[in-house]
Amino acid sequence: MGVRKATCYNGAMKELYLEDFKVGQRFISETRRIDSDQIKAFAQQFDPQPFHLDEAAAQASFFQGLAASGWHTAALTMRLLVEGELSVAGGIVGAGADEFRWPRPVRPGDTLTVRSEVLEVRPSKSRPEQGLVKVRSTTLNQKGEPVQIFVANLVVPRRPAPGAS
Amino acid sequence: MGVRKATCYNGAMKELYLEDFKVGQRFISETRRIDSDQIKAFAQQFDPQPFHLDEAAAQASFFQGLAASGWHTAALTMRLLVEGELSVAGGIVGAGADEFRWPRPVRPGDTLTVRSEVLEVRPSKSRPEQGLVKVRSTTLNQKGEPVQIFVANLVVPRRPAPGAS
Numbered sequence: 001m002g003v004r005k006a007t008c009y010n011g012a013m014k015e016l017y018l019e020d021f022k023v024g025q026r027f028i029s030e031t032r033r034i035d036s037d038q039i040k041a042f043a044q045q046f047d048p049q050p051f052h053l054d055e056a057a058a059q060a061s062f063f064q065g066l067a068a069s070g071w072h073t074a075a076l077t078m079r080l081l082v083e084g085e086l087s088v089a090g091g092i093v094g095a096g097a098d099e100f101r102w103p104r105p106v107r108p109g110d111t112l113t114v115r116s117e118v119l120e121v122r123p124s125k126s127r128p129e130q131g132l133v134k135v136r137s138t139t140l141n142q143k144g145e146p147v148q149i150f151v152a153n154l155v156v157p158r159r160p161a162p163g164a165s
Numbered sequence: 166m167g168v169r170k171a172t173c174y175n176g177a178m179k180e181l182y183l184e185d186f187k188v189g190q191r192f193i194s195e196t197r198r199i200d201s202d203q204i205k206a207f208a209q210q211f212d213p214q215p216f217h218l219d220e221a222a223a224q225a226s227f228f229q230g231l232a233a234s235g236w237h238t239a240a241l242t243m244r245l246l247v248e249g250e251l252s253v254a255g256g257i258v259g260a261g262a263d264e265f266r267w268p269r270p271v272r273p274g275d276t277l278t279v280r281s282e283v284l285e286v287r288p289s290k291s292r293p294e295q296g297l298v299k300v301r302s303t304t305l306n307q308k309g310e311p312v313q314i315f316v317a318n319l320v321v322p323r324r325p326a327p328g329a330s
Contacts (some may be wrong), residue, residue, distance in 0.1 A: 046240035048247055049256045059196055062258050062320065068260060071243050074234045075211035091214045093227050093236060096266030096314075102259065148260075155227065 015089035017159035018131040021121045029084035029114040032076055034068060036108035042072040067105035072146050074110070077139045080114040086135070090157050098134065099151040104141075111142040119151065125156070130157045168322055180254035183296040183323035186286045188199040194249035194279040199233060201273035232270035238277070239311050250299070255322050263299065264316040269306075273282045274289040276307040284316065288323075295322045 036055075043052030047069035050057030059068040067090070081092055120134035133156045139148035200221075208217030212234035215222030223231040246257055271277070285299035299322045304313035 042240075045244070047243045051256060060321075061256055069240075069327065071236065071240045073237065075234075076208075076238050078234070079210070086208060090227055094267065096264075097262065100265045101261030101263075153214045157227075 027085040029080035192250040194245035
């Protein structure tokens with residue numbers, strides 16, 4: 001499953017360097033459906049709380065029904081980003097987030113897609129070979145409702161000078 | 166694996182309500198070791214980039230060696246929180262984060278632990294039955310170095326009045 005990106009990483013696909021990013025640029029991902037078995041399997045491993053594991057317990061909880069762990073939503077969002085148009089040279093490397101919210105739960109059967117927008121492009125003062133690109137990635141369900149909003153600072157290399165190794 | 170928390174959720178263990186939280190309170194988790202097979206398995210599923218999948222490719226990358234996906238670190242941190250002392254009534258439910266950073270990579274063989282501190286306790290104006298507790302959770306490796314800093318806003322119920330259902 002990592003082959004496509006590995007190919008990209010090795011230079012066979014167009015890769016985006018710092019110089020290729022502009023404020024207002026938009027990227028879109030493919031879609032992915034999430035089902036209750038996946039929600040429960042992820043929760044068993046990483047977030048074993050009743051509202052992520054069991055329909056009846058979830059019904060009586062804050063979520064009023066089975067809901068994916070927010071970390072599952074985050075991980076699926078990453079998968080969609082890695083497979084999507086945001087093909088950063090050297091890979092998608094995040095230093096952290098300025099904003100990170102889950103405005104509503106992800107439910108079994110939801111189909112997710114990620115829309116990203118470049119908010120800021122900033123060369124690094126201390127490391128001239130790279131810069132930071134601030135990107136807002138909004139994960140939407142099939143109704144177009146945001147389920148995750150994540151403003152990340154990506155570490156992006158500058159394009160190497162011609163002839164440089 | 167969810168049994169312990171489910172027991173807790175059903176009231177057999179001490180659960181923390183909004184009234185039980187105070188600024189400056191600290192909580193600590195157990196520890197968990199992460200190995201290269203786990204790093205690669207998570208990456209295959211959610212973050213298939215070469216520096217999370219393959220030692221040689223990782224050596225040549227920004228990370229200069231195999232590194233866990235930040236989402237893997239986040240998911241393991243959640244597991245440690247769910248199993249740890251921060252036993253919120255109704256479960257650990259995050260509305261989002263004020264701060265979220267990965268100051269350094271997680272490497273194969275690292276042993277992680279999570280230290281949490283309460284930064285703010287705030288009753289909800291619109292929903293009198295609950296409030297928000299702001300908690301900084303710092304994930305440390307075995308050298309005591311932070312690998313993730315996450316300031317979350319948790320939704321926490323107020324203690325029900327005696328006799329209330």
